[in-house]
Amino acid sequence: xxxxxxxxxxxxxxxxxxxxxxxxxxxxxxxxxxxxxxxxxxxxxxxxxxxxxxxxxxxxxxxxxxxxxxxxxxxxxxxxxxxxxxxxxxxxxxxxxxxxxxxxxxxxxxxxxxxxxxxxxxxxxxxxxxxxxxxxxxxxxxxxxxxxxxxxxxxxxxxxxxxxxxxxxxxxxxxxxxxxxxxxxxx
Amino acid sequence: xxxxxxxxxxxxxxxxxxxxxxxxxxxxxxxxxxxxxxxxxxxxxxxxxxxxxxxxxxxxxxxxxxxxxxxxxxxxxxxxxxxxxxxxxxxxxxxxxxxxxxxxxxxxxxxxxxxxxxxxxxxxxxxxxxxxxxxxxxxxxxxxxxxxxxxxxxxxxxxxxxxxxxxxxxxxxxxxxxxxxxxxxxxxxxxxxxxxxxxxxxxxxxxxxxxxxxxxxxxxxxxxxxxxxxxxxxxxxxxxxxxxxxxxxxxxxxxxxxxxxxxxxxxxxxxxxxxxxxxxxxxxxxxxxxxxxxxxxxxxxxxxxxxxxxxxxxxxxxxxxxxxxxxxxxxxxxxxxxxxxxxxxxxxxxxxxxxxxxxxxxxxxxxxxxxxxxxxxxxxxxxxxxxxxxxxxxxxxxxxxxxxxxxxxxxxxxxxxxxxxxxxxxxxxxxx
Numbered sequence: 001x002x003x004x005x006x007x008x009x010x011x012x013x014x015x016x017x018x019x020x021x022x023x024x025x026x027x028x029x030x031x032x033x034x035x036x037x038x039x040x041x042x043x044x045x046x047x048x049x050x051x052x053x054x055x056x057x058x059x060x061x062x063x064x065x066x067x068x069x070x071x072x073x074x075x076x077x078x079x080x081x082x083x084x085x086x087x088x089x090x091x092x093x094x095x096x097x098x099x100x101x102x103x104x105x106x107x108x109x110x111x112x113x114x115x116x117x118x119x120x121x122x123x124x125x126x127x128x129x130x131x132x133x134x135x136x137x138x139x140x141x142x143x144x145x146x147x148x149x150x151x152x153x154x155x156x157x158x159x160x161x162x163x164x165x166x167x168x169x170x171x172x173x174x175x176x177x178x179x180x181x182x183x184x185x186x187x
Numbered sequence: 188x189x190x191x192x193x194x195x196x197x198x199x200x201x202x203x204x205x206x207x208x209x210x211x212x213x214x215x216x217x218x219x220x221x222x223x224x225x226x227x228x229x230x231x232x233x234x235x236x237x238x239x240x241x242x243x244x245x246x247x248x249x250x251x252x253x254x255x256x257x258x259x260x261x262x263x264x265x266x267x268x269x270x271x272x273x274x275x276x277x278x279x280x281x282x283x284x285x286x287x288x289x290x291x292x293x294x295x296x297x298x299x300x301x302x303x304x305x306x307x308x309x310x311x312x313x314x315x316x317x318x319x320x321x322x323x324x325x326x327x328x329x330x331x332x333x334x335x336x337x338x339x340x341x342x343x344x345x346x347x348x349x350x351x352x353x354x355x356x357x358x359x360x361x362x363x364x365x366x367x368x369x370x371x372x373x374x375x376x377x378x379x380x381x382x383x384x385x386x387x388x389x390x391x392x393x394x395x396x397x398x399x400x401x402x403x404x405x406x407x408x409x410x411x412x413x414x415x416x417x418x419x420x421x422x423x424x425x426x427x428x429x430x431x432x433x434x435x436x437x438x439x440x441x442x443x444x445x446x447x448x449x450x451x452x453x454x455x456x457x458x459x460x461x462x463x464x465x466x467x468x469x470x471x472x473x474x475x476x477x478x479x480x481x482x483x484x485x486x487x488x489x490x491x492x493x494x495x496x497x498x499x500x501x502x503x504x505x506x507x508x509x510x511x512x513x514x515x516x517x518x519x520x521x522x523x524x525x526x527x528x529x530x531x532x533x534x535x536x537x538x539x540x541x542x543x544x545x546x547x548x549x550x551x552x553x554x555x556x557x558x559x560x561x562x563x564x565x566x567x568x569x570x571x572x573x574x575x576x577x578x579x580x581x582x583x584x585x586x587x588x589x590x591x592x593x594x595x596x597x598x599x600x601x602x603x604x605x606x607x608x609x610x611x612x613x614x615x616x617x618x619x
Contacts, residue, residue, distance in 0.1 A: 187535055
């Protein structure tokens with residue numbers, strides 16, 4: 001029996017439709033759907049462009065007060081470091097034999113500061129600061145690094161607009177970059 | 188007291204009496220043994236201070252040992268107390284810190300769970316698996332929340348892979364004493380879990396899914412961005428390690444495993460996978476885990492651990508004797524299998540191939556062995572690994588020439604050990 005082109009095309013459409021349906025259905029389907037509210041509550045990722053920064057604001061002065069109370073014991077009164085990382089200074093040192101990596105000298109994106117403080121700081125009580133407080137502490141650390149003025153108040157828009165000195169300092173992984181010839185004798 | 192218990196008590200009493208009696212006799216017999224021993228032979232066992240050596244019967248043969256099940260979760264012999272994690276006593280704090288596997292004390296390729304290396308950024312959380320959840324969201328057809336029971340319903344796989352911290356050791360920390368001090372942020376285990384691809388296929392990736400941000404449920408809420416290619420290749424959601432559930436320090440109840448990638452990306456206590464188009468550029472992939480070069484630029488997303496090896500015996504602080512000594516150690520690469528390990532016993536002037544112990548597995552530790560007759564003269568011994576891409580482990584000088592001393596991460600240099608005339612082994616890297 002001959003099969004017409006039309007029949008073949010029809011069969012193809014049916015197969016395609018079945019395949020699409022199979023793709024749309026999970027093979028196992030374990031778990032329960034995550035609701036938008038659940039996702040919003042758990043997703044605290046802030047990208048480098050700061051588009052996911054939350055509402056709120058905080059000033060350098062407010063940040064100064066908070067820093068003294070909750071950060072200085074580890075990071076030093078002026079962010080000079082101690083138990084915790086040095087946060088301030090080092091600009092212009094990265095290409096020298098004694099590079100000093102800090103928020104001001106090394107961090108490429110200001111929104112990352114908000115992301116990290118909110119999720120992980122202070123070390124003994126992470127996720128205890130309000131968004132306003134995180135903006136304030138971020139503002140103070142940036143001010144200590146000379147990147148925002150003393151009277152600055154930062155929010156989603158203004159924090160994302162802070163241009164970090166080392167923004168273009170990162171390159172892709174070029175390895176392998178060492179080429180040992182595996183000499184076996186008379187090396 | 189029951190009669191059974193009474194009998195047991197009197198058995199113990201008579202055993203003790205027997206021991207005393209035999210002990211007294213053994214001192215005399217031991218003395219005779221020394222007199223009879225040929226001169227020049229080591230008398231390690233045949234001395235009065237070794238009452239359990241020949242001709243005496245060891246005391247542990249003359250009374251029953253501990254009861255079956257006396258340890259409901261077994262621990263090593265009480266004589267192995269030095270085989271423990273290598274924890275620095277001088278750290279500034281221990282919440283975000285690391286401790287090391289005692290590599291020079293171990294055999295084979297599997298790291299016992301109790302001495303697996305640790306690196307935490309906000310301490311070790313104590314998570315109830317019944318309350319733990321994994322959320323997958325972002326560029327997926329079906330954003331989903333999983334319980335641990337649901338994760339374990341997926342078809343499972345077991346694979347042996349190494350894990351290594353990328354700062355192991357830092358470029359300015361190559362002068363420490365032991366193999367563990369230098370390279371102990373390295374361990375290897377059999378991991379069981381579900382291929383991440385299986386779960387991603389189930390929730391359905393949307394167009395534009397290029398990276399996945401993985402987040403831990405620890406106090407650091409640690410986040411790393413992982414390329415989608417790796418997630419769809421050999422990445423696993425792991426819940427077991429060496430046959431038992433993950434230890435809390437290794438991410439209980441769920442961790443990400445990215446074979447061959449630097450340890451930090453293998454996010455522990457995994458709670459969230461956010462499927463995105465661009466990396467999130469978290470603190471852990473900008474401020475940390477980036478490699479600063481002499482020109483001031485920093486390499487980013489330096490995921491793969493390159494081929495590396497270390498001699499674990501003889502190694503720093505050990506002592507050897509003249510004559511036969513087996514040189515053994517570990518080799519590994521993030522780029523597949525180890526194909527060759529060469530050994531030099533003359534400070535790198537000449538090299539000979541070591542024997543690779545089966546199994547030689549992809550992205551797993553490989554054990555190598557090399558027979559060596561030491562003539563008693565000072566020597567420098569070292570190992571050099573080659574992997575299936577043809578890449579050869581470099582010398583420290585070769586790495587330094589390209590990267591300087593400030594990149595901290597990804598030091599995979601050859602480690603030389605100095606053997607002194609006394610047989611004492613020490614780090615041949617000496618600070619100038």
